Structure formats: structure tokens, C-alpha cells
Amino acid sequence: MASEVNNNQLQVELEIFPYPGNTKSVVWKYFGFLKKTDGPPIKANLDMTTAICRVCRKKYANKGNTTNFRVHIDSEHGGELEPKIKSNIQPRLDNFVKSNKPVGKISPERQSTIDDALNKLIIGKALPVSIVDNIYFRAFVELLDPRYKVPSRPTVIKRLEEKKLKVEEQLKTQLRLSTDISITHDGWTSLNTKSYYTTTAHFIDNDWCLQSAVLGTIKLAGSHTSQNIANELKNTQDRWSLPVPTATSDNAANEQKAYEILGWNRFGCYGHRINLVVKNSLTFPEVSRVLGKARTLVGFFHKSSSMTSMLHDKQKLLFSDSKVGHRLLIDVATRWNSTLYMLQRLLEQAPVLMALANDPSLPKHASTTLKNSVFSFEELTMVEHLVKILLPFEKATTIVCADQHPTMQKVLPIVTKLMRATEISDEDSAVIKKIKQKMQAELNKRTQSEDISLLACLLNPFTKGLDFAPEERERAHSLLRGFVCGITLVKKEKEAPTGAEKDTDFPPLPALPNLPDENTEENTASESNRVEDLYQPSTAKKMKSVDTDDWLEDVVCTGESKDVENVAEKELERYIGCQVEIEDHNLTILEWWKKNAVFFPRLSILAKKFLAIPASSVSSERVFSLGGQIVSKKRCRMSHNNVDLFIFLNKNIKYW
Known part of the structure; x- marks a missing residue:
């Protein structure tokens, strides 16, 4: 017993405590003091007359000057604090800020x-x-x-x-x-x-x-x-x-x-439009009643940890491990797809919810709430049909909200896909038929910005045939023809001013940006409205152009054809008529245009214009x-x- 007391006393005496209070000198990270009396490590209880090195435990008189301490660290320890402590008693880690003090x-x-x-x-x-x-x-x-x-x-x-x-x-x-x-x-x-x-x-x-x-x-x-x-x-x-x-x-x-005030062309966010189509179609009383029951049911479990625990126990009895632990989801007013996720989860958990609602061990108030909120078999059938209708809209939202690749050319195919998904069948109930009819009416509403998505779809080499929308083919060709014929390619002989390397003159078209007339001489002659030739001519052609005097331009053709409309028309015909090669099907739209832009210089300019327009404003959101x-x-x-x-x-x- 006496031996243990002596060892404990020795432990206390040998423990080195840091400098009490605030200090700016770095040496006190390496030197400390022993206790002279019991109590907290404050100046009154520490032996402040003698400082002890934590590494080698060498003692120095503390007279208020730290020079001898700094000399000791530099001479004995090479300016570094070695973690090897000679004593068996390790110093506390919180007394150190540095593990190594570097040289230089x-x-x-x-x-x-x-x-x-x-x-x-x-x-x-x-x-x-x-x-x-x-x-x-x-x-x-x-x-x-x-x-x-x-x-x-x-x-x-x-x-x-x-x-x-x-x-x-x-x-x-x-x-x-x-x-x-x-x-x-x-x-x-x-x-x-x-x-x-x-x-x-x-x-x-x-x-x-x-x-x-x-x-x-x-x-x-x-x-x-x-x-x-x-x-x-x-x-x-x-x-x-x-x-x-x-x-x-x-x-x-x-x-x-x-945008009307500014006179800028505007495309309505298609993600926002899908959101409105779905939300407006779910306002029927039958649907609202089912959604109300769903929100009441989910809210009941979110407010009760004991009911959530009982739901988890039922999942273990009825489900495989992949579904155990799934919580019920609540929807939010601003995101329609959250309503879809809520209904999907309730369909998945329907057997568990029904079993829990009929559990005799359940408290009376909880049993009453569950029985009034759990879907009946008729309501489950309607929810299944609702989920089936909403899934294509959720997929469409994901597609148009991407911002790493072009999306404008996908709008028209998406509309066609959604129209097919909402076709009415004889097996549909009266409520489902009304929902589909309202969705189709909303999808059929046309806006002026639809022309932008139509042109982008036509500029997609993989969908330029418009086989899924043949009724739009003639109008699309007419719109694109007006744009192509409005482009004048001019060889850039001198370095254009910064920001004016190339520009495009477009004819005025309905429902499209108001652009200047191609025949205006001022626009054609202006340096800011010139377009760099994208043909990338060979060295021989460049030399020929340089060696030809401007006075001979009406005899020797070295640049753009004088019959711009005819050349543009032929380029459009070549683009519409050309077949996409088999190996090109592995290319993205932009990769295809990078490969073929030299063959369609005017259309490539339009491709850069329309394919860069995002189909949704999700980038800002x-x-x-x-x-x-x-x-x-x-x-x-x-x-x-x-x-x-x-x-x-x-x-x-x-x-x-």
C-alpha cells in the first residue's frame, strides 16, 4: 500500500505542466513546470523558478529570459522537437501544436x-x-x-x-x-x-x-x-x-x-411546363382525396417514432432485406415528382401498412388513423395507374434538365413520347381518362418558342427526317430554309476586331428572332456582320486567293458564290438527303457536327446557335x-x- 502511494506521488511530481496563461514565446511549447502543491496547474501551485525540457527533462532557472531555453533547443535537439521522450511518462498531446519544427x-x-x-x-x-x-x-x-x-x-x-x-x-x-x-x-x-x-x-x-x-x-x-x-x-x-x-x-x-421589353427571343423552360402539366392534371377531386389521405398517412408516421419502429418491425416480417428500412416519403408543393415518389413508396409499403392497421396491439387512436388513411383496393388501383402515367413525365423532366449536353433537340421527341403515353384506352377508368385528356390538351398548346425546338430537332442529324412528326416536316424545312438562305459566308482576309470574328445575317421570320435583312448593303459590308469561312481551304487555295486581284473577282471566283440563295438551297438539300453512316451512330450530336461542319458551313452555324439553347432554366435554378x-x-x-x-x-x- 505504501509503495502505491509513493508511485502515485512520483507520478504527480514528474508530470510537467505547460506555462499557465497566455504567452507568445514558442519555447513554452517545449518547456514546462512541476507542481509544488496540490491543485489546478496555475502559477500559485507550480514551481515557476525552474523550467524543465519535455524532451530530455533538463532543468533551467527561469529568470524571465527565454534565450537559454531557445539555445538548448537548437544545440541539444537540432532546432526540432523530437517525439522521443526519455521518461516513461508521456506528455499530453494537447500541450503540443507542432510535431516538427522545420529548418529554414x-x-x-x-x-x-x-x-x-x-x-x-x-x-x-x-x-x-x-x-x-x-x-x-x-x-x-x-x-x-x-x-x-x-x-x-x-x-x-x-x-x-x-x-x-x-x-x-x-x-x-x-x-x-x-x-x-x-x-x-x-x-x-x-x-x-x-x-x-x-x-x-x-x-x-x-x-x-x-x-x-x-x-x-x-x-x-x-x-x-x-x-x-x-x-x-x-x-x-x-x-x-x-x-x-x-x-x-x-x-x-x-x-x-x-424579354418583350428587350426584344430578345425567349424559350419557355420546358421543365417548368412539364411541372405545370402534371400539377394541373392532378386537381380532380378523386385525385385530391387520394393525395390527401397519402399526406395524412405519411405525416402520421413522421410525427411518431414508435409507429415508425412498428412499421420497421412489420417490414422485417413481410419484406426482403432490400425493402426493410424504407421510410415513407412526403411530397412538397414546388416539385411534382415528389408526389410521384410518395405514391411509389406507398404502393411498395401497402402490404405492411394494411397489416399494421389491423394489428390488435396497436393503440386505438393509431388504429383509427391508419384505417382511415390506408388506401382501399380501389384506391390502390387508381394510384397504380397514376404512377404509370407519371413515370414518363419524370423521365422527360430528367432529360430536359440535363446541362452537360444539348437538350433543345429533344423537346419535340419528348412531346411526342408524352402524347403517346397519355393515349386513352378502353381499360382506363373515368378518372384516368379525364387526367389523360387534360394532359393532352396542355401538351398540345403551342407557343412561338416551339419553332426553336423544331429547328433544333431538324439540326439533329439523327432525327432530321422527323419521322415521329411528319406533319411538322414541311414547316420545319421552310423555317430552316429561311435561316440558311440568310447566311452569307465571307472569307476573312484580315484579322477581325476582337468580338467580331463572325456574324450572321438572318431574314425576318415569324416566331423567330427579329434579325436584319440579308440584302441590306450596310449589313453585308459591315465588318461586324462578316462570317468566317468554315471550309478551312487548303494552302494552295489560300495562295490562289491572295494572288488574285480584287478587280478580277467578277471573273475569277475565289470566295462566296454570288448566287447565295442557290448555294444555300443546295447545302440544305445535301444535308436533308445525306444518310448518317453506321459508324456515326456512336457519335454525339456535337461530335457529328465537328466531323461534318466543313461540308455544311451554313448549317453548322445554325447548329451552334440552336443546339446551345438549353431546354430548361435548371442551370440558374x-x-x-x-x-x-x-x-x-x-x-x-x-x-x-x-x-x-x-x-x-x-x-x-x-x-x-
Whole structure:
């Protein structure tokens, strides 16, 4: 017993405690003090007259000067803190900030590289800038490279603003190389009830790759009138020096009016249209009653952990492991597909819910609620038919909301597919027939923007025959013919000014962008309306063009044919009549045009124009989720300039 007391006393005496209180000297990370009396490790209880090295336990008199301590570390331990402690008693890890003290300083190149990586981490993961002041983050960085000096918050913000300017210059260079730009535009409200509008740009570059970028997130001052929205869009166009774009937006009245004020061509977001078609078709009383029962049932389980546990136990008895643990899903008002997911899950769990509703061990109030909310067999049949109808719409929404590849050419096939999916059969009940009739009526409504999707479909080499919509073939050919004949190819003999490498003169057509007349001499002669020849002539042809005097142009043909309409008509006939080769079926649309653009120079210009138009405004809407991460409860006071800074860099990080 006495031996144990002596050992415990020795343990206490040998424990080295850190310097009590705040201190700036780094030596106190290696030196400490012994206790002279019991109690907490404060100055009154520590022997402050003698400092002890944690590594070799050598003692030094503590007279207020730390020079001898620093000399000891440099001479005895090579300037480094070795983790090998001579004593059997290990020091506590929380007393150390560094595991190694390096020799020398970090190089400027290394410091700059880590700074850039830190900035990219903050932007890419939408982390708060205050992370650089976090003691745990600093300790983590110090363990990785103790020589690196973590920058302050103002320094990080300043560097991000400088990076934004560089990214803007790179993006402007990309935009100047493209004649036709499409945009999406939508608004959202942050957690601190500030309204923002985000604009994204979409274009096909010279390598036939679809590019997307966020142009800006602007805090809209005042009310959301169409004039205010139009002014912000015009400011964005002027700031980025954009040509007149084609816009994709939702069907809000203020958005539609804004584009009318600007005179821009607009395509209504087809994802939004599908949402309206489905929501308007589910308003029949029979459907509303079933959906009401479904929401009551799901809400009952979400509010009771004990009922959820009983549901889980029933799943183990009736289902395989793949379905055990599935929770009931509730729908939200803004997303119709959440209603589909709710009904699918209720169909899956119907046997379990019926068994649970008839369980005698269930409390009376719970049993009553379940029996009133669980679907009857007739209602289950209707829900099955509803799910069958809604599944094609869910697939169509997924297709049109993609933003990594062109989607405009898929709108007309999607409409055809949905029309076939909603065809009425004799086996349909009266309610299902009414739902299908209403869906078909909504799908048959035509808008002026339908011509854009029709042209994009015709410019898809795999669907140019329009076999699924033969009634649209003649009108589509007429529209495309008007555009093709309006393009004049002019050989570029001199380097055109920046942003004016090529342009296109289109004739005015109904339901299409108002474009200047091709026969206007000023437009033909203007350098800003000239289009670079895409034929890529051989060296011999280039030499011949250079060696031919301008005075002989009416005798020697070296550039565009004088009979533009005839040449354009022949090009259109060749495109419509050519067969897609078997090996080309493995190509994407843009890959096909990259391979064949040289044979269809006018049509390739139109392909870049119409295939770059997104079929939905989802690119802008996806910024909402990022905005929610940035303007969170802990960062709700963030300025609108910093909101734009973070969103711009995060969405354009490929230009970093």
C-alpha cells in the first residue's frame, strides 16, 4: 500500500505542466513546470523558478529570459522537437501544436501554391472564410507544413476578388469567340430575405463542346417588375459585351414581359411546363382525396417514432432485406415528382401498412388513423395507374434538365413520347381518362418558342427526317430554309476586331428572332456582320486567293458564290438527303457536327446557335442550392458582393 502511494506521488511530481496563461514565446511549447502543491496547474501551485525540457527533462532557472531555453533547443535537439521522450511518462498531446519544427523558411513559390489551394478549397466546398481563424484548422495545417503561414480573412477575400477578375477575363475571351450566346435567368430569395437573380451563359466553342458559365448573381433592388428585370439583363449584356442572346426562363409574367421589353427571343423552360402539366392534371377531386389521405398517412408516421419502429418491425416480417428500412416519403408543393415518389413508396409499403392497421396491439387512436388513411383496393388501383402515367413525365423532366449536353433537340421527341403515353384506352377508368385528356390538351398548346425546338430537332442529324412528326416536316424545312438562305459566308482576309470574328445575317421570320435583312448593303459590308469561312481551304487555295486581284473577282471566283440563295438551297438539300453512316451512330450530336461542319458551313452555324439553347432554366435554378449553402444561418449577414463572388467562382471553377 505504501509503495502505491509513493508511485502515485512520483507520478504527480514528474508530470510537467505547460506555462499557465497566455504567452507568445514558442519555447513554452517545449518547456514546462512541476507542481509544488496540490491543485489546478496555475502559477500559485507550480514551481515557476525552474523550467524543465519535455524532451530530455533538463532543468533551467527561469529568470524571465527565454534565450537559454531557445539555445538548448537548437544545440541539444537540432532546432526540432523530437517525439522521443526519455521518461516513461508521456506528455499530453494537447500541450503540443507542432510535431516538427522545420529548418529554414517556406519558399514564396510554395507559399503561393498552398494559398491558391486553400482558396480553391474554400470556394469548391463553399466553406466560410472564417475557417482560416479556426484554431483546429490552423493546428491541422501546422502539422502538414509548420512553415506555412495561414492568411487572414481580409487577405483571403482580397485574393478571391483578384481571382474573380482573372476568371472574368478568361470567360470574356471564350465568349468573344462565339457569335451566338444563350442564357438562362431565374430568381431566388436567400435566408435573409434578399432577392437575387442569376444569369448563366451557354455556347458551343470552336471545338464543338457545350460550355456553360455563371455570369453573375445580382441583388435586385426594389420590386420584381418586368422593367427592373429587363434593366438588370441589359446591364449584364453590356458588361459582358454579349450579342443579342436567346433566353430560357420560366413562364412567370414578369419574366416574359422583360424579354418583350428587350426584344430578345425567349424559350419557355420546358421543365417548368412539364411541372405545370402534371400539377394541373392532378386537381380532380378523386385525385385530391387520394393525395390527401397519402399526406395524412405519411405525416402520421413522421410525427411518431414508435409507429415508425412498428412499421420497421412489420417490414422485417413481410419484406426482403432490400425493402426493410424504407421510410415513407412526403411530397412538397414546388416539385411534382415528389408526389410521384410518395405514391411509389406507398404502393411498395401497402402490404405492411394494411397489416399494421389491423394489428390488435396497436393503440386505438393509431388504429383509427391508419384505417382511415390506408388506401382501399380501389384506391390502390387508381394510384397504380397514376404512377404509370407519371413515370414518363419524370423521365422527360430528367432529360430536359440535363446541362452537360444539348437538350433543345429533344423537346419535340419528348412531346411526342408524352402524347403517346397519355393515349386513352378502353381499360382506363373515368378518372384516368379525364387526367389523360387534360394532359393532352396542355401538351398540345403551342407557343412561338416551339419553332426553336423544331429547328433544333431538324439540326439533329439523327432525327432530321422527323419521322415521329411528319406533319411538322414541311414547316420545319421552310423555317430552316429561311435561316440558311440568310447566311452569307465571307472569307476573312484580315484579322477581325476582337468580338467580331463572325456574324450572321438572318431574314425576318415569324416566331423567330427579329434579325436584319440579308440584302441590306450596310449589313453585308459591315465588318461586324462578316462570317468566317468554315471550309478551312487548303494552302494552295489560300495562295490562289491572295494572288488574285480584287478587280478580277467578277471573273475569277475565289470566295462566296454570288448566287447565295442557290448555294444555300443546295447545302440544305445535301444535308436533308445525306444518310448518317453506321459508324456515326456512336457519335454525339456535337461530335457529328465537328466531323461534318466543313461540308455544311451554313448549317453548322445554325447548329451552334440552336443546339446551345438549353431546354430548361435548371442551370440558374441549381444555383439556388449553392446559394443556400453560402447564405446559411451562420452567414446570413454576408454582403451581396461576396455572395456573387462565391457563386461566380464556384460555378466557374473550371476557369480557375
